[in-house]
Structure formats: C-alpha cells, structure tokens
Amino acid sequence: MFTKFGVFDDAFGSELPARLLDFAIANEDGFETTMTSYSDGSEAVDTNFRTSKRFVGKLGDIGREYRAAFVEIMPKLFEAAGVPMVENPLLENELIATGDGGSLAKHIDTLTLDNRDDVESERILSTVYYFHRQPRKFSGGEIEIHPLDGRADPKPVEPRHGRLIVFPAFAPHSVRGLTVPSRRFEDGRFSLNCWVRYRTR
Numbered sequence: 001m002f003t004k005f006g007v008f009d010d011a012f013g014s015e016l017p018a019r020l021l022d023f024a025i026a027n028e029d030g031f032e033t034t035m036t037s038y039s040d041g042s043e044a045v046d047t048n049f050r051t052s053k054r055f056v057g058k059l060g061d062i063g064r065e066y067r068a069a070f071v072e073i074m075p076k077l078f079e080a081a082g083v084p085m086v087e088n089p090l091l092e093n094e095l096i097a098t099g100d101g102g103s104l105a106k107h108i109d110t111l112t113l114d115n116r117d118d119v120e121s122e123r124i125l126s127t128v129y130y131f132h133r134q135p136r137k138f139s140g141g142e143i144e145i146h147p148l149d150g151r152a153d154p155k156p157v158e159p160r161h162g163r164l165i166v167f168p169a170f171a172p173h174s175v176r177g178l179t180v181p182s183r184r185f186e187d188g189r190f191s192l193n194c195w196v197r198y199r200t201r
C-alpha cells in the first residue's frame with residue numbers, strides 16, 4: 001500500500017540545475033553536518049540516522065528563483081502526490097550535499113512534535129530536486145519510497161540531475177548509501193528539498 005508519488009525529469013530545464021550545482025560547490029564552506037530533529041523539539045547529530053551536510057547560509061537570489069519556478073508547477077505536484085492543493089502555502093527550502101558513505105534512514109517529513117502549541121504550519125508535501133556533476137561521479141543514493149503498511153519492498157528512484165520527486169510528507173522514505181570514490185565534495189549528490197506547508201492558524 002503506497003501513497004501516490006511523482007517523478008519529473010528535467011523539471012526546471014537545464015540551466016537552473018547547473019546554476020544550483022555551481023552555487024553549492026562555490027559555497028562548500030557554508031555546509032555543516034545535518035542534524036536530526038526529535039519529537040521533544042531537540043536536535044542532535046546522529047550518524048546512524050543521517051549522514052549529509054546542510055547549507056546553513058542564505059540561498060538568496062537562487063532560492064527566490066527556485067521558488068518562483070516551483071510555484072508554477074505546484075498544482076501538478078499536489079496532483080501527483082494525491083494531496084488536495086492548499087491555499088496560501090509556505091515553502092521551506094533546504095540545500096543538502098551528500099558525500100561518500102552518506103545515507104538517510106527511513107522516516108517521515110511530517111512534524112512529530114509532542115508539543116504543538118507554537119506550531120503555525122505543518123509540512124504537507126515533500127519534494128526533492130537533484131543535481132550533480134556530469135557524468136555522475138557517485139553510485140547509490142537512491143531515494144526509496146516505502147509502503148505505508150510495510151508489506152512490500154520500497155520503490156527506489158535514482159537521484160538524476162534535473163529530476164524532481166514529490167510525495168506526501170507523511171509517506172515513509174529513506175536514502176540508500178552513497179559511494180563517491182573520489183571523496184570530493186563536488187562529486188557528491190546534491191539536493192534541494194522544498195517542503196510545502198499549510199498554515200494551521
């Protein structure tokens with residue numbers, strides 16, 4: 001029993017992924033080890049759960065450009081994930097670099113905070129846009145969409161340059177281990193997450 005999900009190759013043409021890749025490589029110093037968030041609101045580095053680096057700086061113009069392009073195709077993304085479109089959504093971006101040995105254990109992206117008193121919006125749609133050097137210098141790193149009931153093998157999707165995947169934020173998913181023989185930052189797997197959030201108040 002799987003949720004719907006959609007895979008869009010060449011989702012935003014060929015120029016945008018090339019520039020996102022240049023931006024990520026030029027800003028290597030702005031990446032820090034990705035933390036994991038827990039339901040009590042705390043965060044920690046947990047290398048058993050996730051190994052990647054997250055860009056902690058501002059995406060600036062390229063972020064604005066990405067979100068403008070994203071909004072254009074948003075109706076078809078909701079449709080592909082089988083989720084009703086929400087009014088006046090918020091977009092949350094995260095730029096990630098995954099290198100040799102990187103992976104991400106099975107999880108959902110919906111917030112699971114125990115205390116929701118201060119929660120003003122919730123993730124409803126998860127999207128991940130991939131880019132990397134050509135030809136690709138890594139192997140593995142497929143995202144896997146898992147069945148809701150755990151009664152089937154997960155469906156792997158390759159993180160191809162220019163590809164966007166969309167699924168409901170509550171769909172369980174994971175990332176298979178990555179091998180980057182050169183171990184160079186620029187040869188890794190780059191991804192721009194964009195969560196669509198609905199306002200709860």
Ligand SMILES: O=C(O)CCC(=O)C(=O)O
Binds near residue numbers: 128142159191
């Ligand atoms: O990089 C991917 O393919 C998935 C990333 C992800 O699931 C997340 O950051 O929550």
Ligand SMILES: [Fe+2]
Binds near residue numbers: 107108173
């Ligand atoms: Fe996720």
